Amino acid sequence: xxxxxxxxxxxxxxxxxxxATASIPATVLGxxxxxxxxxxxxxxxxxxPNPCDGFQDTAPFGESNFKISATVYEDGSVxxxxxxxxxxxxxxxxxxxxxVLGIDQADGPGDQxxxxxxxKGAFVDLSKGVGGPGVVFADANGNPYTFDFCIELRxxxxxxxxxxxxxxxxxxFFYTDEVxxxxxPAALGLDDGxxxxxxxxxxxMIDFKLDVADIxxxxxxxxxxxxxx
Numbered sequence: 629x630x631x632x633x634x635x636x637x638x639x640x641x642x643x644x645x646x647x648a649t650a651s652i653p654a655t656v657l658g659x660x661x662x663x664x665x666x667x668x669x670x671x672x673x674x675x676x677p678n679p680c681d682g683f684q685d686t687a688p689f690g691e692s693n694f695k696i697s698a699t700v701y702e703d704g705s706v707x708x709x710x711x712x713x714x715x716x717x718x719x720x721x722x723x724x725x726x727x728v729l730g731i732d733q734a735d736g737p738g739d740q741x742x743x744x745x746x747x748k749g750a751f752v753d754l755s756k757g758v759g760g761p762g763v764v765f766a767d768a769n770g771n772p773y774t775f776d777f778c779i780e781l782r783x784x785x786x787x788x789x790x791x792x793x794x795x796x797x798x799x800x801f802f803y804t805d806e807v808x809x810x811x812x813p814a815a816l817g818l819d820d821g822x823x824x825x826x827x828x829x830x831x832x833m834i835d836f837k838l839d840v841a842d843i844x845x846x847x848x849x850x851x852x853x854x855x856x857x
Contacts, residue, residue: 659701663838669695670830680717740782741834777805778851786827799827
């Protein structure tokens with residue numbers, strides 16, 4: 629008898645492989661030197677009520693396991709993946725990083741290096757709701773429903789990291805997507821439409837290997853909060 633966890637891992641690996649071979653543009657594969665690398669993983673804690681905890685009024689508002697790995701190349705292309713599992717609720721599969729919106733490099737010790745990435749993913753239901761555990765959310769025709777998402781990643785350790793200098797900003801990520809499955813961003817009760825998570829354990833690391841002025845993409849302040857086109 630195969631476990632749900634095992635089936636989800638195989639499903640995620642299969643879908644990621646299919647998407648990678650079908651949709652990664654040739655420019656990504658020939659992007660030259662790595663300009664920025666983003667890596668990390670651990671446990672994030674929601675800073676705001678969310679559908680998975682029933683919008684309860686008091687913290688903590690639930691948590692997710694996450695993993696990020698992405699490389700921005702010197703021609704501005706990007707390749708990577710993002711995985712986020714909200715316990716007992718949903719897990720993002722595919723999680724293919726498709727574009728980089730921009731960067732914000734820290735100007736001082738109190739600031740954080742930040743990257744803004746676009747991606748494409750799908751949800752697998754981990755609850756006892758739509759179809760039961762392990763079911764990929766589908767569109768009206770029964771096909772897997774894929775969506776665009778945007779993730780803002782801020783470098784830093786988790787709150788449980790020992791030995792970090794005093795005043796070190798904690799790692800965070802801010803996530804939004806076009807999904808209206810659970811009511812969309814408006815249902816979160818957030819002005820900015822983001823899921824916001826502070827890293828409790830683990831880390832997010834952003835390594836600038838080239839001068840950001842040499843990377844051909846526009847610098848932006850944040851991710852779009854309207855449904856992505």
